[in-house]
Amino acid sequence: MFDxxxxxxxxxxxxxxEELLGRLFGQGGVTGVVAIGCDLASSRxxxxxxxxxxxxxxxxxLHPEHAEALSPALLAELETMLGQQKVVSLGEIGLDYHYETPSRDAQKAAFRAQLALAERTGMPVSIHDRDAHGDVLAILREFPNVTGVLHSFSGSVELAKELVKMGWYLSFSGVLTFxxxxxxxEVAAWVPSDRYLVETDAPxxxxxxxxxxxxxxxMLRYTLQKLAEVRGVPFETAERETEENARRLFRIES
Ligand SMILES: [Zn+2]
Known part of the structure; x- marks a missing residue:
């Protein structure tokens, strides 16, 4: 299982x-995890x-929640980090309109600046989109050479179709089981077999x-079970496809 x-x-x-990670990578059936940064400290x-x-x-x-921390120095440090060996994605970045702060303008500025960085470095991106589908789609269209994954995808099948056409992957979290x-x-039943991932967003x-x-x-097993059920495939198929897709997107060899 690839988280x-x-x-x-x-x-x-x-x-x-350490005990938990040792167990998950040992008997726990977990073969890969992408640890996500939200600001400089969590990225480190x-x-x-x-x-x-x-x-x-x-x-x-830089998560949209921390958009006001955007600065040329921060972008330079992210760019340095992106060059490190085990760094496979720029993220999580995006827009979150659930709360009123930071301002939408500040969030959009941080989002665009980091998508430009992704374009320059060729890195796949992990996107956070909460209650901001229209603006996320519009801004992603400004960067046709950038792709990646919409994490814990919460949009409609129509939006999913647009994003897949633009080269993006969709990731499903425990929300699928709620x-x-x-x-x-609906989206999980529709998504092409080479374009979906699974995640925990743990904790x-x-x-x-x-x-x-x-x-x-x-706990990925519960979300994978649900993915298998709605897609009408065996558990092992959902497990294998999500791992293959993650490795292809993040350019990680088996
Ligand atoms: Zn997250």
Whole structure:
């Protein structure tokens, strides 16, 4: 199982991080994890985790929640980090209109600046899009040479079709297993077999039947089961396809 998006630098893992990761990569059936950065400190932490664990890789970037930290110095440091061996993606970056701050203008500026960096460096991007589908699509269209993955994709089948046509991948999280999930199962049933990934977004978005508990990459099995069910394929097919797709997108050899 390949977890395309997780936050193992979170303090919820401080008490047992090494033991947990050892178990997941050992008996736990986890073959790969992309540790995601949200600002410079968590990006550095993601790189440190990737350097310490064979199956772990890092994404570095500025989450829209921290958009006001954007500066030429920060972009220069991200660019340096993107050159490091186990860094496989720029992210997570994007737009989050769930809260009023930071301002939409500040978020868009940070998003565009980092997409320009992705274009210059050729790095695949991990996108955070919360309640901002229209603006995310419009800004991604400004960068036709950039692709990557929409993490925990929450849009409609129509939006999914546009993004796939533009070369993007869609990633499914534990949200797919929630009782009130409507759009995610429809999109998961539709998405082409070479364009979907699976993720935990750990420690958040824990799938049913463990909703409310701390998430970890072992819980991918519940989301993969649901993916297999809605797609009408065996579990092993969903497991294999999501891993192959993640390795292709992030250019990680088996
Ligand atoms: Zn995340």
């Amino acid at each position: 395309s998006h997780a936050h193992y630098d979170d303090r919820l893992y401080d008490a047992d991080r 932490a993601a790189i440190a985790l990737a350097e310490a664990h064979g199956g772990m890789y890092a994404a570095v970037g 009782k009130n999930a409507r759009q995610a199962p 958040y978005l824990t799938p049913v039947p463990h909703r409310g508990e701390r998430n970890d990459s072992g």
